[in-house]
Amino acid sequence: MKSFLMRDKKFLICCILTFVIKVSYIHSQTFRLSRPVKDNIQANGSYLYGEPNISNPSYAHLGIDYLIRYDTVFSASDGVVYFVGYNPNDTINGYEPGGAGNYLVIQSIWNNKYLFLFYMHLQKPLITQGQQVIKGQPIAISGNTGNSTGPHLHFELRLGSVNYNSSRSRRNPELWCSIDGMGAIYGKIPNAQNNSRVDIYPDPKPRPPYTTFSYALTYNFNDPYIGSDDVYQENYAFGDVKPGTYTITAQGGLYRRIVTVYPGQIVNADQATLVEEKLISENQIIFSQNYPNPFNSETVIKVYIPEKSYNDNLKLEVYDILGKKIYESEKLVTGLNEIIFSVNNLDCTQSSMVLFYRLNGTNFEPTKKMIYLK
Known part of the structure; x- marks a missing residue:
């Protein structure tokens, strides 16, 4: 037991002599749904969510349009088929205000609220009302029914209410699903x-x-x-x-x-x-002051380098209190650089350290300080 505690103590005491750069995902979220169409099918970038409605600019487009021509539509979530509106002879108008044509609704749940996913202007559905569906399951063939100027899928999200006239219920689908890797x-x-x-x-x-x-x-x-x-x-x-x-x-x-x-x-x-x-300006380097939790083994340093200030030798350097350089990053790039320092398997005796970091390869002089405590 004593040997184990000593090893554990040694690991905890180890501090800032070696650092590892990792990719930062700070302040980010992940997508909640999958895409209802294949990745090679684009959204109509000239008519996005919240933009002026083409029929009445005082109102807005309530979803996004995928430029899909008579092809398979997939369920973006697990859920149950709430409604199927289908008329094989339908060409104009439709069941919903604005002329959705043939459409279906899948009910899901997000954050303890009902989420209703609308798939509009379909040629025909492939599922029936009350059926359970899973994410990625084929549910319809896209079409050009209702008030539609060409074959496409109108994809709309309503949170909390299925009703058309539910106040502030729409959500931007582009923040819920994306092309893989984007x-x-x-x-x-x-x-x-x-x-x-x-x-x-x-x-x-x-x-x-x-x-x-x-x-x-x-x-x-x-x-x-x-x-x-x-x-x-x-x-x-x-x-x-x-x-x-x-x-x-x-x-x-x-x-x-x-x-x-x-x-x-x-x-x-x-x-x-x-x-x-x-x-921020076109000529100014921004070197953010870092205020790490002194008890945390990781911290992020952010450096913004405008193109006009860039050179091939720009690197981040870290020094101990005696002026010894203990870390040098890889070459920095133009734009925002996010560097995460992580304490890893160190063999040192210091229980606390004062560190200084700066940029080399530039006339940019400021030096910043970080403090770490056991």
């Missing part, structure tokens, strides 16, 4: 008007299947049915985003965010950098 971004622009343009650079869409869509619009909350996610509270979003680092701007540059997206992750643009965005 991510998503959301944010909330303070005091933004409805339908304000939000730009993103570089182009975030995978190719194929997408063409270029380099901006989104803030949600049109004039429509009483449009809602934000219960967790995210967003007023804009980008879905099916390739992994990478992006700059998001709006309101003539007053709103600016640097966001790094990883596969399968949904990232909050307003918390992704933990940097004071007002300080």
Whole structure:
């Protein structure tokens, strides 16, 4: 027992002489549903959730449209078939206001609330009312029924109520499902008007299947049915985003965010950098002060490097209190760098340490301090 305790104590005392860089997934969520269409089928990027309705711009588009032509539609979740509306002769109008045509509804549960998934403009259903379904199961053939300008699937989420006129019940499907390996971004622009343009650079869409869509619009909350996610509270979003680092701007540059997206992750643009965005410029390096929990074996250091300040020798260095360099990172890249230091299998006697970190290969001088305690 004594030997075991000594080994355990030795492991706990081990501190900051060796570090491991890992990918950071801080402030991210994962997708809750699977995609209702194959990954080679794109969403209509010119008519996204919350954007002005093409028939009445004072209202909004309540879901997203997948450009699928008479092909298989899959269940995005486990659940039970709540309703099937099918008329083989239906070509215009439909059962729902706005002309859903042939459509079906699957009832699921999220966060102890009923979630209703609507699949509209179908050619025909492949399931029946009351049937249990599982995620990924074929449930319909897409079509062009109801008020539809061409073959597509309108996919709509209603949380808490199945009724059409349920206030703020809609949710953005692009924050619930995605092409495999892609991510998503959301944010909330303070005091933004409805339908304000939000730009993103570089182009975030995978190719194929997408063409270029380099901006989104803030949600049109004039429509009483449009809602934000219960967790995210967003007023804009980008879905099916390739992994990478992006700059998001709006309101003539007053709103600016640097966001790094990883596969399968949904990232909050307003918390992704933990940097004071007002300080960011095209010529300025942002080196965030790190305030780790001193009892934690891991901490994140964030460095934003604009393209104009980049050189091939930029690295992060860590020194002990005697000025000895104990760590040097790999070369940093332009955009946001997120470095996680992890204490691993160290053989040292110090029970606490004061460490300093800085950038080399640049005239950028500031040095930051970290403290670790046993």
